[in-house]
Amino acid sequence: MMSQSMQEEAKLDAMQRHWQSLRRGTPSSNILFEDVIETDNILALPIQNSHVESQIGACAPILKSLSCDLDSDSEFIDIHDCNVTPKSPFQIPETEEPIKGPLKLDASSLGDIPGQYTICALEPHQLPVVGVYIDPRVVPGFKYLVRPLPEVGKPSTMNKCLFNGKALTLTSIGRGYARRFTFESDKFIGNDNYFWSDNRPEGYAFELELLSEGDKFTFFNPNGEPEGTVEVLSIEGPQTEIFSSFKNGLVDKRATVTFTGKVEYYETGVAKPVLLSGTILSRKLKNKPRAEILKISRVNIRRHRYYLLPGIQKIHRRFTVRGDSINDVPTKYTMTGLESYEIPVVGTYVDPRIIPGFFYKVRPNDRRNHLFGGRALRLLSIGMGYAKRLTFQPDSLVEPDNYLWSDSHPDGLGLEPRAVHKGMKFVLESGDVVLGEATVFRDDLPQVEEHMERIKTPNGEAVQKYIFIDVLCHIRLARTGGASTENEEHLMRVTGLAVVRKEPKASEANVIRIENIGFDSQLLILFARTYPDLTLVPKIY
Structure with missing residues (x-):
């Protein structure tokens, strides 16, 4: 009995000496007894940090010694006897996002003058232009937002874009040491939309824009059947170029886009804004000044996959x-x-x-x-x-x-x-005040029925339609005192809601009035302040 007890004490002493030696060899290893579960989770992650990898490698024998073989005859000690500290070497400290380093550019890699530049780090959708270094993906005929870059170490998106923040079509890139970048002009005479690549030592970032607000598309299912239309309401993120091709004078570009579009199905006729994303393909032909959108693919609408073709193709409605x-x-x-x-x-x-x-x-x-x-x-x-x-x-x-x-x-x-036809005459009124006369000059645009109602009368049922009109009128304003002259006649675009009514036993419907009047003229400002309830009433001879 005594010999058995002495053997057990000897085993316990040997085990304690073994653990103490391990603790001295690896100072931070004594805390493994507390966070074994966290250790398992950390080991399951991919090792990308050399410091963490070295720590895990150093602790591998400890993890092996911690494996519990229930069938073995090993003796176990009380964990609380090991003087455990509360920290773990496997707990990766929370760090901020690593700051991107400066970008070094060498124009000789593009077959140009061996100019070397160091600029701030760029985002994936930004293309660098500085001095003689012109990113080969910057091609005339495509739209770009141009953003002046800040100093090295600052975020590349901190400065506002040139040209009032508008994306303009690049028309040409000059030659020589300082390259002149010329963009399309919004003026009839002169063009101020240009700069030289060496104007700023910090450089410029070009941001591609293939899709713009207001673009309209027809979307098709995978079988090629049209199902509705999409109008781009807003662009929700940068358009990152993922592919470029230069072949036989054709320039193709693909980019990822995210946008909010007004989606209208042919079947329902209801339009709703939907957040969409996809891959856009644009092509610049050799003899054309601007690139054109060919297709937007991989677009999901209501969990169904579609592709978009440019333009609202009415023949498919x-x-x-x-x-x-x-x-x-x-x-x-x-x-x-x-x-x-x-x-x-x-x-x-x-x-x-x-x-x-x-x-x-x-x-x-x-x-x-x-x-x-x-x-x-x-x-x-x-x-x-x-x-x-x-x-x-x-x-x-x-x-x-x-x-x-x-x-x-x-x-x-x-x-x-x-509802309204060429030659019809109306009186412009506001309450009991007569403001002038209007004669319809052109009625080319469509007139849209907004709704219809049936009204019961003592003589039967009357039908009343509300039709939106958009016409050109000669308007002659009345002078104070009731007189009017021909030189006061103005040609204006007039919009409004025509109320057309057919009485129960009448054979023809007649315009009762035109309400919600709108003028394409500054006179509307004067009328809106003085006469808020303008109406056009058919002139009675």
Whole structure:
């Protein structure tokens, strides 16, 4: 018994001497007993710091000695007897983001004069230009934001961009020791948008801009079917160039873009702003002064992948209509190419907004020209049956031929409602005050029906439409005292909401007034202050 106890004490002394020697060899290793779990997590990370790697290598034997083999006959000691300190060598201290060092440039690497420069660190989307060093990715024909660089050690984005912060198209790069960079001008005479590459010893940063606010696209699914349109509302981040190609006079560039776009589906007609991102491809042809966007790929909209092609391609606009199963034949049609302001007619379907007594312009969907010589005619009647006959006001009562059937054109028809016509005269009023007269001179732009309502009256049901107009008018302002002269006539663009009403037993709808008047003139400022409720009322002879 005594011998067994002495053997155990000898083993305990040997183990303590072993641990003490390890503690003296590795001063910080005595804390491993506390944070074993944290140690496992740190070891699972990739080793990128040589200091941490050396610490882990030094502690490897300790970790090995800490492995617990439950089947072995080793004796264990109390952890609290090891004089444990609260710190761990594996706890990586929190450090700030490493500051990027200065960027050294050598123009001889580009086959140019061996000029060497040191500038501040750049962001991934910035291209350096300083002295004779011109980044080869800076190419005329593309748009760039130009930002003067600060001194070495300061962030490259601290200075404001040139040209009032606008991205301009680079038109040319001069030759010689000091290269002149010339950009497109926003003036008719003269051009102040230029500078020399050696104007600043700190240099310049060029930031590529392939996509700009206001650009419009049509988006397609992977099968090549168009599904809607996108308008760029704002750019949400830098456009980082990821690829450049120079071949046979063609310059191709790819960049990553993130932007907010107004997405409108053909099926719903509802437009909503959506945050989008993708890869944009732009190409500069040899004989063209500016690069053009070819495609934006890898764009996700509502968890579906699309690609965008430039321009709103109206020929792809799709519109689906369904016949009323109670009052009409239960049919379904999909029309392609219908304008947003046109009301559909196809097959057996006639949109319920099309009502006799109102004026319409008629356009077949498979062509750009309108029927009836492009005139807006009053609709007289809508026939019954499978194919409905639409009869318009005839040019001759002897041989009336201004009519068609709803199924005459397989691609359907688009009817544009018209409220105001060339030659119509109005009185400009504000309450009981007459301010002048207006005569419609041009009515070329579309007129859009905003909504329609049915009003019950003692004589039946009246139909009232609200149609947005945008016309040119000759406006003659009234003098104080009621007199007016011809030299006071002004040609102005007038916008407003025309209220058109068809009484229950009337055959023709009439304009009651035009409200929410807007003038493309400084007179609107005067009227807005003095007469806030301007209206145009049809002139009665």
